[in-house]
Amino acid sequence: MEQLTKATLRRAALARRAVLSPDEVQFRSxxxxxxLIQHFPMAQWRWLHLFLPLAKQKEPDTWRIIHRIWAEKLPVRLAVPVVQADGISLRHYELTPDTPxxxxxxxxxxxxxxxxxEVFPATLDAVLVPLLAVDAAGHRVGYGGGFYDRFLAECGPDTEFIGLSVLDEAPVARIGDVLPTDVALHACLTPAGIQRFRAS
Structure with missing residues (x-):
């Protein structure tokens, strides 16, 4: 059996995601x-961090969440990442309907x-984390750049880390090459439901 390494899981997930139609991505998003609305107390959060989607990669369309929050006038404020000039780090900024x-x-x-x-990681109540695969302990497979592990390590001890995946798949048993610097999720959302890994 092929070992469930990050590279193996990444290739497989990208291939499965690539065949989704735009309509299917929107439905799953x-x-x-x-x-998210059903399982998490969004109205009690002060700051929610989320990523803006790269449509060509068939990522979850987080604009659905953003516009729902704005339409329902939920009090939570939104922050999104900006990749820095060094190419390896993120800083974070508020997103409003008027943000250019x-x-x-x-x-x-x-x-x-x-x-x-600018919004600082220690102030965040929850972070929606992009992923391609996750294991039963909440360790995730992303694109391999390490952006989110470095960012999540800067968040406060009570910040909730919630993975988002458009693929309707259960966690794998174990990712074989988890690093000490990898930050585990508290939960993961798929179109089918929620998987919780640890208490926040």
Whole structure:
């Protein structure tokens, strides 16, 4: 049996995601939005961090969550990441309906950064984390850059880490090459439901 390494799981998940139609991604993204609202106390959060989707990668369309929060006037404020010039670190900025956006070098939308709108990781109540696969302990497989592990390590002890996946799959038993610097999730949402790994 092939070992369940991050590289193996990443290739397989990207292939499965690539065959999803845009309509299917949207349907699954709406299910993720409903799961988030059903299972988490969003109205009690002060700050929710989420990623803006890269559509060509068939990522979850987090705009569904964003627009739902704005439409329902939930009190939670939103923060999104901006990749820094060093190519390995993130800083984070508030997202409002009036925030100007531009595309970074990977085609990912990012807010125009200002000192007044920067949000610090220690202030976040919850982070929605992109992933390709997850194991039964909450360890995730992302794109391999380590951006989110470094970022999550900067968050406060009570920040809740919630994975989002458009793939309707149960966690694998164990990822074979987890590193000491990998930060485990508290929960993962798929269109089918929620998997919890540890208490926040």
């Amino acid at each position: 709406e299910r993720l939005c409903e799961q 956006l531009h595309q970074n070098r990977w085609g990912i939308p990012e807010p125009v950064a200002t000192a007044e709108t």
